[in-house]
Amino acid sequence: MNDNDKASDVILTVENLKKHFTPHAGLLASLGGPKRVIRAVDGLNFSIRRGEIFGLIGESGSGKTTTGKMVMKLIDPTSGTIVFNGEDVTSIHRQRLQAYRRRVQMIFQDPYASMNPRFKIREVLEEPLVIHRISADRRKRGEMIIKALNEVKMNPPEDYMGRFPHMLSGGQRQRVATARTLILNPMMLVADEPVSMIDLSTRAEILHMMKDVQRDLGLTYLYITHDLSTARYFTDRIAVMYLGRIVEMGPAEEVIDNPIHPYTRALIQAVPEPVTGQVETIKELAISGEIPSPANIPPGCRFHPRCPFAKPECSGQAEPELMDAGKGHFHACRRWKEIG
Amino acid sequence: MNLKDLAYWFNDFWTEFRREKSGLIGLAILATAVLVVVFEPLILPFKGAAASWRNINYWEDNSPNAPPVWTNLLPGKDSAVTGTIKPARVSEATIEGGAVATTWEFEYVYQYDLPPLDLIMHLRATGNLTFQMTLQRPDGKSILLSQASEHGLANGTIRMAATAYGRDACFAFLKQYENADRVGILTSSDMKVTDIAFAEAKEGMFDNPVAQKGKYRILVTAIGNAGTDKVESCEIIVAGRVSGLLGTDNLKRDLFSGIVAGLKWALLIGLFVSFVSVIIGVMYGIIAAYFGGMIDKTMMFIYYIVNSIPVLPILIVFSAVFKPSLMTIIWIMIIFSWTGSVMTVRSMALQIKEETYIEAARALGSGHARIIFKHMAPLLIPYSFASMALSVPGFIVFESSLSLLGLGDPTIVTWGAILHDAMLGNAMLNGVWWWIIPPGLLIAIMGMTFAFLGFAMDKILHPKLRTR
Numbered sequence: 001m002n003d004n005d006k007a008s009d010v011i012l013t014v015e016n017l018k019k020h021f022t023p024h025a026g027l028l029a030s031l032g033g034p035k036r037v038i039r040a041v042d043g044l045n046f047s048i049r050r051g052e053i054f055g056l057i058g059e060s061g062s063g064k065t066t067t068g069k070m071v072m073k074l075i076d077p078t079s080g081t082i083v084f085n086g087e088d089v090t091s092i093h094r095q096r097l098q099a100y101r102r103r104v105q106m107i108f109q110d111p112y113a114s115m116n117p118r119f120k121i122r123e124v125l126e127e128p129l130v131i132h133r134i135s136a137d138r139r140k141r142g143e144m145i146i147k148a149l150n151e152v153k154m155n156p157p158e159d160y161m162g163r164f165p166h167m168l169s170g171g172q173r174q175r176v177a178t179a180r181t182l183i184l185n186p187m188m189l190v191a192d193e194p195v196s197m198i199d200l201s202t203r204a205e206i207l208h209m210m211k212d213v214q215r216d217l218g219l220t221y222l223y224i225t226h227d228l229s230t231a232r233y234f235t236d237r238i239a240v241m242y243l244g245r246i247v248e249m250g251p252a253e254e255v256i257d258n259p260i261h262p263y264t265r266a267l268i269q270a271v272p273e274p275v276t277g278q279v280e281t282i283k284e285l286a287i288s289g290e291i292p293s294p295a296n297i298p299p300g301c302r303f304h305p306r307c308p309f310a311k312p313e314c315s316g317q318a319e320p321e322l323m324d325a326g327k328g329h330f331h332a333c334r335r336w337k338e339i340g
Numbered sequence: 341m342n343l344k345d346l347a348y349w350f351n352d353f354w355t356e357f358r359r360e361k362s363g364l365i366g367l368a369i370l371a372t373a374v375l376v377v378v379f380e381p382l383i384l385p386f387k388g389a390a391a392s393w394r395n396i397n398y399w400e401d402n403s404p405n406a407p408p409v410w411t412n413l414l415p416g417k418d419s420a421v422t423g424t425i426k427p428a429r430v431s432e433a434t435i436e437g438g439a440v441a442t443t444w445e446f447e448y449v450y451q452y453d454l455p456p457l458d459l460i461m462h463l464r465a466t467g468n469l470t471f472q473m474t475l476q477r478p479d480g481k482s483i484l485l486s487q488a489s490e491h492g493l494a495n496g497t498i499r500m501a502a503t504a505y506g507r508d509a510c511f512a513f514l515k516q517y518e519n520a521d522r523v524g525i526l527t528s529s530d531m532k533v534t535d536i537a538f539a540e541a542k543e544g545m546f547d548n549p550v551a552q553k554g555k556y557r558i559l560v561t562a563i564g565n566a567g568t569d570k571v572e573s574c575e576i577i578v579a580g581r582v583s584g585l586l587g588t589d590n591l592k593r594d595l596f597s598g599i600v601a602g603l604k605w606a607l608l609i610g611l612f613v614s615f616v617s618v619i620i621g622v623m624y625g626i627i628a629a630y631f632g633g634m635i636d637k638t639m640m641f642i643y644y645i646v647n648s649i650p651v652l653p654i655l656i657v658f659s660a661v662f663k664p665s666l667m668t669i670i671w672i673m674i675i676f677s678w679t680g681s682v683m684t685v686r687s688m689a690l691q692i693k694e695e696t697y698i699e700a701a702r703a704l705g706s707g708h709a710r711i712i713f714k715h716m717a718p719l720l721i722p723y724s725f726a727s728m729a730l731s732v733p734g735f736i737v738f739e740s741s742l743s744l745l746g747l748g749d750p751t752i753v754t755w756g757a758i759l760h761d762a763m764l765g766n767a768m769l770n771g772v773w774w775w776i777i778p779p780g781l782l783i784a785i786m787g788m789t790f791a792f793l794g795f796a797m798d799k800i801l802h803p804k805l806r807t808r
Contacts, residue, residue, distance in 0.1 A: 069699075072703050074699060074702055074703060097705075098705050101703065101704065101705035102705065105703065105704075106700070106703040108696050108699070108700055108703075109696075110696055113695060113696035113697060114696045114697050114699075114700040115697055115700070116697045116701075116714075116715055117697075118718055118719075127701065127704060127706070128704045128705070131704055131705045131706055131707075131710065132705060177700075180704070184704075
């Protein structure tokens with residue numbers, strides 16, 4: 001594989017992406033002293049290959065949803081660039097944004113809230129067609145809706161078209177949400193915790209469906225989750241985020257079977273397993289405390305206050321960049337060899 | 341939202357609404373009011389009341405300051421009621437010299453204690469004619485109430501009032517029965533025509549007339565040339581001491597007609613102003629909340645300015661400078677009152693804006709207009725309805741206050757305008773209570789109606805207010 005091939009192989013590149021929020025300060029506070037800045041996403045670099053499922057993993061507050069929204073262009077980044085399919089989409093507007101949204105779609109976390117409760121399923125699915133003026137013919141739109149519902153295995157589609165979202169189960173709603181994104185034939189889907197609010201029993205089914213759709217249509221997924229077990233099953237590559245930065249990135253199996261960064265290790269240890277005899281025990285975690293506030297990021301390695309292996313150098317020296325550990329496995333721990 | 345959903349929603353709403361007693365009362369009154377407006381031409385006793393409210397000639401046959409008819413039901417003396425009599429018989433007789441005498445015979449059953457104020461004859465005639473109006477009393481005596489000749493009439497109207505021409509005849513009649521000493525110090529200009537004409541013929545009838553009850557006959561005779569002269573549509577109007585359902589004012593106007601004619605303006609002003617201003621306010625609030633940032637700040641700044649301008653002084657100045665018309669008053673009210681719902685809507689819209697489905701719609705590529713009109717506005721419609729209903733009374737009262745101050749549209753009759761006239765006519769001092777209480781009460785009732793409706797809708801559409 002030469003460099004040229006590699007470049008066309010990449011569908012989305014995110015470079016040094018930052019999102020800083022400045023909360024509203026009182027009049028007095030805004031006069032004196034430095035501004036309080038919440039650094040939700042603080043220098044993110046990753047690229048996603050065409051046809052790949054890329055998992056973005058992290059605790060709540062790690063900035064993964066913010067990243068998803070920036071990729072989706074729902075919020076504007078403070079700095080950095082997003083390149084999609086060879087086009088810089090960081091600050092596009094109007095027609096180009098509209099075109100971008102035909103190619104990149106999003107599945108939201110809460111299937112109960114992501115559909116207008118006053119819309120019927122037909123109207124929910126019709127909305128993207130109307131917005132993007134795909135077809136003026138109502139019957140043709142109906143056919144497209146049926147096709148999209150078939151793709152997400154809602155059978156028979158006609159039965160569901162007249163229903164309201166509240167008449168469907170969580171799993172069915174997430175299928176509809178997926179169908180709504182597929183109807184525009186996108187190239188990439190941003191899936192923000194699509195199964196976290198769905199019953200455990202239907203999760204696998206939804207993920208299967210999403211994977212089938214991805215294979216059939218050759219889609220690329222940016223899969224955002226806090227759930228390592230689904231990430232391993234579902235994704236090709238994962239990136240672990242901590243406080244707005246990627247601390248480890250690589251092929252899914254590699255990262256989960258051979259985690260390098262202490263944070264990834266802790267995350268993997270924390271996954272509860274229903275093992276006979278241990279069902280009653282709650283695992284002791286290697287890391288303690290809560291994720292620090294993104295308004296007050298610790299100096300040096302931002303994980304050091306919670307890291308069991310932290311040394312003075314971790315807080316004293318500059319923040320470590322991602323380092324290559326081979327096999328496409330990257331990490332950001334300067335003491336990885338010692339703690340390995 | 342298609343028709344079926346709307347029907348479903350309405351059904352739901354109605355089931356809830358039926359439980360609100362005050363809401364039902366409000367609805368019943370509103371339905372009655374709408375019916376009155378629709379059937380106004382049938383209900384109006386004076387068909388031209390709305391158009392001719394300020395035309396004094398239109399009302400000349402009424403009695404001024406007459407109390408309502410139903411005051412006869414109260415203990416005390418009964419008064420003659422205003423009304424129109426149609427001829428019972430018409431006869432023609434040829435007299436010498438080729439003249440024809442047409443006689444209309446009217447029957448008037450008089451059973452009150454106090455006589456009417458006047459008897460007025462109307463007819464249309466062509467040619468040169470002589471008219472006579474004679475009253476035949478139940479006791480067999482008769483009085484020639486009036487006599488007149490008209491020349492060169494071309495389908496002209498003739499109006500003969502007994503009080504205007506009948507004094508001499510009455511004085512002559514009085515002389516026959518009253519004692520000579522009393523009559524000696526009187527002249528014909530002292531005569532109260534109807535008092536004498538409807539009193540028992542005996543001594544003392546001038547000072548203490550006793551009603552002569554019974555069937556009176558009024559004969560109207562028109563004498564003219566056969567063939568060339570024509571007379572038609574003769575009728576007698578009894579200008580009574582009590583008149584209509586709600587009496588008359590000092591300019592003889594029938595107040596019931598005025599109030600019925602004013603109802604549609606009250607409804608129009610209340611509903612139209614509240615509808616338009618609430619729609620503007622709701623859209624303003626949504627837009628400010630949706631766009632946020634500088635747009636929100638600017639819009640809120642404008643809102644605060646408009647909200648703090650006192651409307652009444654502005655309207656007073658405006659009305660003094662320009663000729664106020666209904667439409668300009670309505671628009672000024674809208675310009676200064678759309679702010680009412682802005683704050684509530686803005687806070688609600690700020691909440692809706694954060695819903696995931698709004699974000700989802702944006703991710704799908706929805707434009708601002710689509711999000712505002714398809715996703716946000718429908719959620720605020722129920723609130724808008726309630727707030728429209730609640731703001732109606734304010735506007736009705738507002739227009740009334742303007743009219744009361746004399747700043748209303750002078751070409752229409754509104755309840756406030758009636759009150760303004762009552763104030764100018766010293767209705768309070770003269771004890772003309774029927775001029776003040778009905779319009780005032782109706783303004784209050786109309787306000788109450790919409791307040792009831794609004795409260796009921798508010799309760800249903802904002803479940804948090806429910807006390808059960």
